Amino acid sequence: MIIKSNEIQSINWEGLSITDFTSNQDTLSSFAKIDVSPGNSHKISWSKVSEKYYYILSGQLHFVIENRECMLKGGDLCIVPLKTKFAYINKTNIPVEILLIHTPKFNIENEVFEEEYFREK
Numbered sequence: 001m002i003i004k005s006n007e008i009q010s011i012n013w014e015g016l017s018i019t020d021f022t023s024n025q026d027t028l029s030s031f032a033k034i035d036v037s038p039g040n041s042h043k044i045s046w047s048k049v050s051e052k053y054y055y056i057l058s059g060q061l062h063f064v065i066e067n068r069e070c071m072l073k074g075g076d077l078c079i080v081p082l083k084t085k086f087a088y089i090n091k092t093n094i095p096v097e098i099l100l101i102h103t104p105k106f107n108i109e110n111e112v113f114e115e116e117y118f119r120e121k
Contacts, residue, residue: 001025015040022105030106036061036096041089044114050102052080054088059096063088064117087117 003021010019017035036042036059044064054063058074065078065086072078080086090096 016042027105029101029103032100034098034100036090036098038090038093041118042087044085044087044117046083046085046112047110049110050104051082053101054078055099057097057099059094060092061088061096062091089118
């Protein structure tokens with residue numbers, strides 16, 4: 001299976017630009033690229049069914065997993081286990097690029113979105 005980037009439409013979801021390469025594919029996992037512009041964040045969330053693998057391509061991202069904050073940079077990987085709460089924010093003035101894999105495949109109905117963790121933007 002070949003998926004060409006110029007055939008995929010990005011969506012804007014709460015300030016994040018998400019390109020889901022596998023949304024229309026019959027795959028067991030999903031693969032997406034996320035662009036996090038300066039000041040944008042992801043609410044506290046967790047999945048009912050999926051593990052998540054966040055690989056930072058470029059930039060620096062402040063990540064919270066189970067109330068533990070850390071700073072990730074290009075080349076770092078964060079694995080979010082099933083039913084584990086997480087959030088993140090780009091506190092820099094440089095865009096962040098992330099690759100995200102969900103196993104099993106992303107389905108919005110299996111995701112739980114809570115309040116903002118990072119109040120300041």
